[in-house]
Each structure stands twice: as structure tokens, then as C-alpha cells.
Amino acid sequence: xxxxxxxxxxxxxxxxxxxxxxxxxxLNEIKMGSRVFVPFGKTKQEEGFVIGIxxxxxxxxxxxxxxxxxxxxxENVKLAKIxxxxxxxxxxxxxxxxxxPGNTTKNIQNRVKDKKANFVYxxxxxxxxxxxxxxxxxxxxxxxxxxTFLFENEGIHIIDLEILTDTSRSIIKTLEKNGYIxxxxxxxxxxxxxxxxxxxxxxxxxxxxxxxxxxxxxxSDYKEFLIYGVTGSRQNxxxxxxxxxxxx
Numbered sequence: 001x002x003x004x005x006x007x008x009x010x011x012x013x014x015x016x017x018x019x020x021x022x023x024x025x026x027l028n029e030i031k032m033g034s035r036v037f038v039p040f041g042k043t044k045q046e047e048g049f050v051i052g053i054x055x056x057x058x059x060x061x062x063x064x065x066x067x068x069x070x071x072x073x074x075e076n077v078k079l080a081k082i083x084x085x086x087x088x089x090x091x092x093x094x095x096x097x098x099x100x101p102g103n104t105t106k107n108i109q110n111r112v113k114d115k116k117a118n119f120v121y122x123x124x125x126x127x128x129x130x131x132x133x134x135x136x137x138x139x140x141x142x143x144x145x146x147x148t149f150l151f152e153n154e155g156i157h158i159i160d161l162e163i164l165t166d167t168s169r170s171i172i173k174t175l176e177k178n179g180y181i182x183x184x185x186x187x188x189x190x191x192x193x194x195x196x197x198x199x200x201x202x203x204x205x206x207x208x209x210x211x212x213x214x215x216x217x218x219x220s221d222y223k224e225f226l227i228y229g230v231t232g233s234r235q236n237x238x239x240x241x242x243x244x245x246x247x248x
Contacts, residue, residue: 001021001022001027001053001054001055002019002020002021002022002053002054002055002056002057002060003019003020003021003022003030003034003036003050003052003053003064004017004018004019004050004051004052004053004054005017005018005019005020005036005038005048005049005050005051005064006018006048006049006051006090006091006092006095007038007040007046007047007048007092008046008047008048008049008092008095008096009046009090009092010090010092010093011090012090014090015084015090015091015092017051017052018038018040018048018059019057019059019060020036020038020060020062020063020064021060021061021062021063021064022053022063022064023063023064026064026066026067029067029070030050030053030064030067031050031053031070031074032050032051032052032053032072032073032074032077033049033050033070033071033072033073033074033076033077034049034050034067034068034069034070034071034072035047035048035049035067035068035069035070035071035072036048036049036050036064036065036066036067036068037064037065037066037068038062038064038065039062039063039065045065047068048092049072049077049092049095050077051077051080051081051091071099071100072095072098072099076095076098077095079094079098080094080095080098081094083097115187116185116186116187117157117158117185117186118157118158118183118184118185118186119155119156119157119158119183119184119185119186120150120154120155120156120157120158120161120172120181120182120183120184121150121154121155121181121182121183121184122147122150122151122154122180122181122182123179123180123181123182124179124180126151129147129180132180133147138180140171140174142165142166142167142168142171143171143174143175143180145165145166145167146161146165146167146171146172146175146181147175147180147181149161149164149165150181158172158183213227
């Protein structure tokens with residue numbers, strides 16, 4: 001299988017797709033939108049994005065070095081292609097606009113790392129666990145407490161499980177060893193703006209002319225309006241704010 005890769009660069013002359021052989025080791029992982037590293041030039045490797053996958057290519061003679069992540073979707077790639085055609089820019093430029101905050105830099109060390117955590121799930125069916133409790137196969141009260149708690153709270157963070165059941169990590173690991181539960185590492189979704197104080201803009205004071213335009217638009221049944229203003233002026237910005245709020 002062959003991957004069509006666009007190099008992550010602002011250079012216009014490199015706004016082309018390059019065909020690379022997909023190694024068997026990553027064949028099941030790679031897809032449109034994958035971020036990969038590929039050999040480029042004589043001794044250099046570059047970061048790129050997979051924007052297409054096909055059966056064969058007469059130009060592909062080098063393999064993808066590794067896959068970094070599947071950060072984009074197929075819909076993201078299609079939109080980037082449309083944007084590049086419409087605005088005459090690099091596909092890579094459009095792709096970078098879709099990357100989460102902290103992931104746009106090419107310096108991997110400076111990127112925001114995905115936070116991962118351990119979550120606990122039942123591995124055996126509830127009736128089977130209940131039978132083992134009733135038959136005395138599971139004797140520890142703390143183990144019973146963990147298992148009965150998981151009957152209705154499966155997929156809980158391991159630290160929360162310890163706190164809410166007043167147990168320890170060693171007891172949880174014992175249940176894992178005995179095959180009653182499994183501990184799965186999962187990525188934790190984070191909001192990059194969670195700790196930022198983002199202040200809202202205050203409403204701008206309209207001039208007399210803007211007030212007249214606002215009143216006409218707000219009372220109209222039309223969905224679209226053609227409005228006029230001085231480009232780059234404060235008055236122009238105010239008028240367009242009015243248009244945005246009053247479209248119905």
C-alpha cells in the first residue's frame with residue numbers, strides 16, 4: 001500500500017504530494033490524516049501528513065519511517081484540500097489550522113504531550129463475580145468492596161477507585177492478577193483554555209449612522225444584508241458586528 005504524503009512546510013515549491021511505501025508494521029494504524037515521518041532529500045527526514053492512500057505507485061521507492069499519531073480525520077483532510085484550492089495556499093498551511101493548540105510546532109519536544117491515565121474495568125461477568133463472592137472464593141472485604149463498586153461504576157480512574165472504596169493500589173493489582181478486573185491506559189482529553197482567563201469584549205458604542213443601520217436590520221425579515229463601512233476603521237468593525245448579530 002502507498003501513502004500520499006504532504007510535507008509539513010510553508011515552502012510553496014513543496015506543496016506537492018509524495019508517494020511512500022507503507023511498512024507492514026503500521027499498515028493497520030495508518031489512515032488519511034496520520035502524521036508521519038518520512039525520508040526526504042539525501043539524508044534528511046521530514047514530518048508530513050497522509051492525505052491519500054492507494055494500492056500502488058510507480059514513484060514510491062522509500063518507506064515511511066514511523067507514524068507519530070492519527071491527529072486528523074478524513075474530513076479534516078478533505079476540508080484542507082478545498083481551502084488550499086480556494087485560497088491558493090499550501091495544503092500543509094490549512095492542515096496546521098486544524099491542529100489542537102500546542103501541536104502546531106515542528107519541534108516535537110515543545111509539543112503538548114497527551115496525558116494518559118489508568119482506568120479500571122471488570123474483566124469477568126457480574127454473575128460470575130457474584131457467585132465467587134457467595135461461594136467464598138473471594139474472601140477479602142476490600143476486594144468485595146471494589147468489585148461491587150465497579151458493578152455500577154465501571155471505567156473509573158484508578159486513583160478515584162482507591163479513594164472512594166478506601167482501598168489500596170496493591171488490592172486492585174491483586175484483583176487484576178486474579179483476572180477479575182483489567183486496568184486500561186487511556187488518553188485524557190484536556191481543555192487547553194481551562195486555566196486561562198479569557199475576557200469577553202465589551203459591546204461597542206454605536207455611532208448615529210450605525211444605530212440607524214442596526215434598527216433597520218433588527219426589524220427586517222430578510223436573512224442577508226449588504227452594509228457599507230470604511231475598511232480598517234473602527235466604524236467599519238462596529239457595523240460588521242451589528243450585521244453578525246442581526247442575521248436571522
